[in-house]
Amino acid sequence: MEESLTTEQKIIEAAEGVFLTEGYAGARMQQIADRAGINKAMLHYYFRSKDKLFELVFRHKMKQFVPQIALTLQDDQLSFLDKLDRFVMAYLEMLRKNPSLPLFILSTMNRNPDLMVHFKIEVGQMVVQVMKDEISKGKIRPVDPHQFMLTLVGMCIFPFLARPVFMGIFNLNQEAYAAIVAERHLHVMQYARAILSVS
Amino acid sequence: MEESLTTEQKIIEAAEGVFLTEGYAGARMQQIADRAGINKAMLHYYFRSKDKLFELVFRHKMKQFVPQIALTLQDDQLSFLDKLDRFVMAYLEMLRKNPSLPLFILSTMNRNPDLMVHFKIEVGQMVVQVMKDEISKGKIRPVDPHQFMLTLVGMCIFPFLARPVFMGIFNLNQEAYAAIVAERHLHVMQYARAILSVS
DNA sequence: CTTTGCGTCAACCATTTGGTTAAATCGTTT
DNA sequence: AAACGATTTAACCAAATGGTTGACGCAAAG
Numbered sequence: 001m002e003e004s005l006t007t008e009q010k011i012i013e014a015a016e017g018v019f020l021t022e023g024y025a026g027a028r029m030q031q032i033a034d035r036a037g038i039n040k041a042m043l044h045y046y047f048r049s050k051d052k053l054f055e056l057v058f059r060h061k062m063k064q065f066v067p068q069i070a071l072t073l074q075d076d077q078l079s080f081l082d083k084l085d086r087f088v089m090a091y092l093e094m095l096r097k098n099p100s101l102p103l104f105i106l107s108t109m110n111r112n113p114d115l116m117v118h119f120k121i122e123v124g125q126m127v128v129q130v131m132k133d134e135i136s137k138g139k140i141r142p143v144d145p146h147q148f149m150l151t152l153v154g155m156c157i158f159p160f161l162a163r164p165v166f167m168g169i170f171n172l173n174q175e176a177y178a179a180i181v182a183e184r185h186l187h188v189m190q191y192a193r194a195i196l197s198v199s
Numbered sequence: 200m201e202e203s204l205t206t207e208q209k210i211i212e213a214a215e216g217v218f219l220t221e222g223y224a225g226a227r228m229q230q231i232a233d234r235a236g237i238n239k240a241m242l243h244y245y246f247r248s249k250d251k252l253f254e255l256v257f258r259h260k261m262k263q264f265v266p267q268i269a270l271t272l273q274d275d276q277l278s279f280l281d282k283l284d285r286f287v288m289a290y291l292e293m294l295r296k297n298p299s300l301p302l303f304i305l306s307t308m309n310r311n312p313d314l315m316v317h318f319k320i321e322v323g324q325m326v327v328q329v330m331k332d333e334i335s336k337g338k339i340r341p342v343d344p345h346q347f348m349l350t351l352v353g354m355c356i357f358p359f360l361a362r363p364v365f366m367g368i369f370n371l372n373q374e375a376y377a378a379i380v381a382e383r384h385l386h387v388m389q390y391a392r393a394i395l396s397v398s
Numbered sequence: 399c400t401t402t403g404c405g406t407c408a409a410c411c412a413t414t415t416g417g418t419t420a421a422a423t424c425g426t427t428t
Numbered sequence: 429a430a431a432c433g434a435t436t437t438a439a440c441c442a443a444a445t446g447g448t449t450g451a452c453g454c455a456a457a458g
Contacts, residue, residue, distance in 0.1 A: 007435080007436090022224070022310075023222065023224060023225075023306070024225075025221070025222060025224035025225035026222075026223075026224035026225075026310070028414090028415075028416090029415075029416060029417085030414095030415080030416095038436080038437095039436060039437050039438080040416090040417090040437095041417085041418080041419090041436075041437070041438085042435085042436065042437085043416095043417095044416085044417060044418075045435075045436080048417095049416075049417075050415095050416065050417090066364075066368065100309070103305060103306060103309055105364065106302060106360050106361060106364065107222070107302060107306055109363040109364050109367075110299070110302055110360075110362070110363055111221075111225070113363040113366075113367075116363060116364070116366070116367030117367075119367065121367060121368050123368065124365075124367075124368035124369040124370060125369070125370065128369065144379075144382070144386070146365075146369060146371075146379050147379065147382065147383070147386045148386075149369075150357065150358055150361070150365060150379070151354055151357075151386065151390065153361075154353050154354060154357035154358075154361065155350055155353060155354075157357070157361075158349065158350075158353035158356070158357055159349055159353075161305050161309075161360065162305060162349070162352075162353065162356075163309070164308040164309055164312040164315060165265075165304065165305065165308050165315070166323075166345075166349060167312075167315070168308075168312075168315030168316075168318065168320065169265065169320050169322065169323035170323040170324070170327065170345060170348075171323065171324065172345075180343075180345050180346065180349070183343070183346065184346070187343070187346045187347075187350065190394070191350065191390060191393075191394070194390075194393035194394060195389070195390070195393060206405080206406090227444090227445075227446090228445075228446060228447085229444090229445080229446095237406080237407090238406060238407050238408080239407095239446090239447090240406075240407065240408085240447085240448080240449090241405080241406065241407085242446095242447095243446085243447060243448075244405075244406080247447095248446080248447075249445095249446065249447090
């Protein structure tokens with residue numbers, strides 16, 4: 001079936017699954033080995049330690065998590081709001097495919113904020129610059145870019161973080177919550193338009 | 200100094216601190232004992248097991264976390280938006296005092312969604328009902344209450360979840376981020392007004 | 399004074415966990 | 429087919445971890 005996968009790939013795949021759902025402290029090397037269908041010693045043969053393996057997984061997942069909004073913003077043809085629309089659509093779709101990604105990243109980063117150092121990220125500064133330009137050009141209303149991005153990205157991510165809590169509080173079943181997530185895009189853009197649109 | 204605290208209280212306080220920052224899997228009974236300044240055996244003397252102690256802490260923290268918006272909504276004197284304003288103010292203040300509460304709750308609930316069963320919460324249904332009433336009375340614009348509450352509460356909580364990531368992405372220091380959090384209330388209400396206000 | 403029961407502790411225990419090792423197996427080259 | 433390096437495995441190890449035990453202190457009750 002998946003015999004085409006190399007052992008190293010099988011390990012990484014298994015490690016991602018286990019680390020994502022259990023977190024670093026909750027993950028067990030044996031569990032990863034079982035899931036990969038190999039001997040526990042292989043883990044240490046290919047990746048020296050639990051830390052090394054985790055770091056590999058984390059780096060990979062972090063790249064997925066940090067919004068690649070930079071690419072979307074490059075396109076000069078579109079208006080800023082249309083660029084946002086594209087980004088929100090793509091980001092929500094990615095999250096739907098990786099629903100446990102946000103909690104994994106945020107938990108890890110809270111436990112060890114130093115990890116951020118390894119990621120020289122310019123996307124933040126870039127977005128702020130673009131927004132300031134748009135504001136000075138009068139294309140969008142003046143808004144604190146930090147607050148705006150915090151809200152915009154949060155609106156996308158939060159439903160995946162709070163899923164069990166909200167399902168409980170609002171008495172929702174799987175389908176009802178899936179419907180909310182499916183409609184999320186509309187409400188995110190409704191927010192963006194309400195805040196940014198020049199009357 | 201704090202010799203007035205009973206041993207049981209010292210344990211609970213220490214357990215809260217450790218569980219909040221380390222999570223269940225990452226917390227060590229020895230660590231809790233050290234922090235409480237007592238012997239490890241005392242933990243098992245007062246609370247049979249790690250699970251029992253954790254459950255106690257979790258229940259306590261869960262009560263703090265679930266927005267007590269119900270109380271705020273009762274007051275009939277205020278308009279709906281003023282009620283929201285009160286709630287957002289109070290909730291943000293609580294979060295500022297308990298910055299690691301959200302990640303703790305959401306992590307735990309994701310790991311074990313069954314825990315929600317223990318909390319018979321009616322606040323969700325109540326908020327939905329109030330909003331529907333306001334809508335039918337024409338006091339606020341028609342909005343999906345679920346989407347709205349998800350956004351409103353998310354806007355409050357998310358800054359505390361994403362703190363290290365956003366500090367990294369936007370190159371912010373402690374003070375800069377604190378300033379964003381301090382100003383958060385304004386932007387949350389700006390959202391609420393933009394979405395709910397009848398023109 | 400002695401007994402009783404709660405609180406406290408050091409020492410101990412069984413299991414789990416990350417990690418190691420030495421032997422075996424497989425594939426490729428000569 | 430011998431040799432050789434890469435891969436895989438079972439068995440093992442030391443440390444850590446949640447949990448237990450028996451003794452000791454001590455204040456209140458008898």
